[in-house]
Amino acid sequence: MTSVVLGVSAGIAVYKSCELLRLFTESGHDVRVVPTRDALRFVGEPTWAALSGNPVTTEVWESVHEVPHVRIGQSADLVVVAPATADVLARAAHGMANDLLTNTLLTARCPVVFAPAMHTEMWEHPATRANVATLRERGAIVIEPAVGRLTGADSGPGRLPDPAEIFEVCRRVLAGRRAHLAGRHVVVSAGGTREAIDPVRFIGNRSSGLQGYALARTAVARGAEVTLVAANVSLPDPAGAKVVRVESARQLRDAVLAAAGHADAVVMAAAVADFRPVRRSDTKIKKSSAEPDPIHLTKNPDILAELGEIRRARREAYAAGDGPYDAPEGRRSHAGDGPGIGREAGTGGPYPRVIVGFAAETDDVLANGRAKLQRKGCDLLVVNQVGENLAFGTPDNAAVVLTAEGDSVEIPRGPKEDLADVVWDLVAQRLA
């Protein structure tokens, strides 16, 4: 049986952790709850003891003969701190050991997941940002808080994500799929763009966003900082990802390029409309006219090709001694970013080292895929066959990943998470 330590610190969201605890116990994990003293002001010791079936203490001075301050951390397969307050993040980042929870964090050699929850000002304070960066550097997984209503009237980033989302991150960490992306920043695009015809109509596509969201979730579970650019997706935000919502191809382009400037990898799983109407009517088009006006289309930017092109140009400029490179959208690389593409040192040069495309094909799947990989200048291309009941909106997917070196990796039909894991394995290899 896996042994999980659930650390709880003193935030109003503590009550949600009772649900997280149930998810663990009901799926067969042995859970030891380690609250901070003040966490018990919100939910008391009897609740944790009854729900976990294990003794609960906040102090190192109880049951001393069992040396709990060392044993609990040493024997854990996973430590998850939810909610993690600014105070607990600070104490963990500084290696303090002034209660049982921080002792446990110091002695644990297993994966550690923090799910912070606090007011936006506290989350955005430079001290908290620095503590989170330190914890991530050391390999801890720090889930981004959800955005929404906080205690009182205010809202913003700081909410504890849904217990089911935190559980999902932990489940995947426990499944052993982690660590390769700790300290990396990845950008994933998901969903399908919409090109407006008038205020109520658009040209869209069948993409549900499931594959992109699976990519985001699995990257979070591996410790990556994830920016998810979501085009018209109606799924709940994956815990731990920073979600940027967009509608059209041009908005998606702007969001992806802005995030790509400080990313290690970009995965373009979104279905981007190749064309958009030349003119968007400001008012609803009426059917009164006898003959409808034709809709003239113009080409959208090809974002994947543009990413590949910018990177190629920067590599060439660097080789010619014209570096350092500016990140896209005028963002300058700063000292410590590493010398850039070509040298690729440090955490994330000014342009992504790995660019991954997806290719939806209905026929001649592999030949079209190879041509597309070349044309778009990406490192990996995930090719899948699409059509009615294939790929779109289903939880399963099958694909072949083509590499720039001419290799291919077949991924049998299975959950979109499994496909995502193969993609991240290949990305991690290239980043290593």
Ligand code: CTP
């Ligand atoms: N893509 C993009 N920008 C576009 C169109 C597509 O970035 N304007 C990206 C998609 O996100 C995907 C890849 O390119 O990662 C391939 O998309 P696909 O629709 O299969 O290819 P197209 O370029 O549209 O080529 P074609 O329509 O000729 O198959």
